[in-house]
Amino acid sequence: MYQSLSISGLITLELHALNNEGAEGNTMMTRMVDIIDQQGQKHSVNAISGDMFKHIVVEHLLGEAKSAGLPLCAGCALFNANRICADAGFMKTPGWGKETPDSEILAGVLKHCTIDDCAGILITGEIGKARSIARKSCFEVGWIVGRPGAVTTESYFHAKYVPEGRGGGSGEGSNLGQNIFHRPASSGQYAVVANLDLYKVGRNDITLAYDLDEEARKQRVSALLRGVLSAFVKPTGAHRNTQNPHVVDFEGAITTSTSTLPAPALSALNLDYLGELDRIAAALNGLSTANNNIAVRKFTGLASFAEQMAGIERQEAS
Secondary structure (H helix, E strand, C coil): CCCEEEEEEEEEEEEECCCEEEEECCEEEECEEEEECCCCCEEEEEEECHHHHHHHHHHHHHHHHHHHCCCCCHHHHCCCCCHHHHCHHHHCCCCCCCCCCHHHHHHHHHHHCHHHHHHCEEEEECCCEEEEEEECCCEEECCEEEEEEEEEEEEEEEECCCCCCCCCCHHHCCCCCCCEEEEEEEEEEEEEEEEECHHHCCECCCCCCECCCHHHHHHHHHHHHHHHHHHHHCCCCCCHHHHCCEEEEEEEEEEEECCCCCCCCCCCCCCCHHHHHHHHHHHHHCCCCCCCCEEEEEECCHHHHHHHHHHHHHHHHC
16 A cells, blocks of 8 residues: 655646635635745735645545445534534443543544544544544645746626616615625636645554554545545535636646655645656655655646546555
């Protein structure tokens, strides 16, 4: 099995509104971040938060888990943000109390729910009252950040259609009548970075032992890989009902590692990120005990990315 996998890429999205800051009056504000380029110059660019993208991955992971019949806690089965903490049955497991070791409770979490295992959770409340037990996520995603000079955001005027006429407006505060509003749409090339620590799936963070057998771990790893793939094929999020993003292109590299060496990742904000990844992989593979454990799989479109990820998933499932 692969121990880790990383995705470094540049995705082109057109006319999306996947992540916004909120509204000021009748104008919705898009999320902007400040970054520093390789020459030390500051840029303000549109971005989609890592929280939003992880939410997208987990939504797809939930579907995969249900489809494969993998275990889910009551909270995750309903896509509750509190996850296993919303599972009253688990939180009140007979025999558990203040004296129960954290490692035993964490083992119960891993066996009980695929999403809490893969996406992590902080358990507070019923069990032990005055303590918290952390399960770290097996995958990490960064902000999806616009490349300086290659992103743009425009604000567009909209009006709510009222068949009985144009009487009344947004100033009445009742949301009746013909309200006007301004909604942003962003287009451009966005740098993507994601890391999957596949060796952590089913592994207890406290004992560092696996609480699942090999077959159960394979099923969860496959579901996680399919969830990540689906997140790029269909990036769910805000305003998709009328601003379904146009995914135009996706280029980059998937790196994998079969050893304790991490699968390298590098942001596409670096214009030579693909060349750098090749050199990093060569350097890691050149270590005395490496044995060519690092592989770099480049892709030149969303179809190519899907083919590479599907191939990796088939290997992991076999």
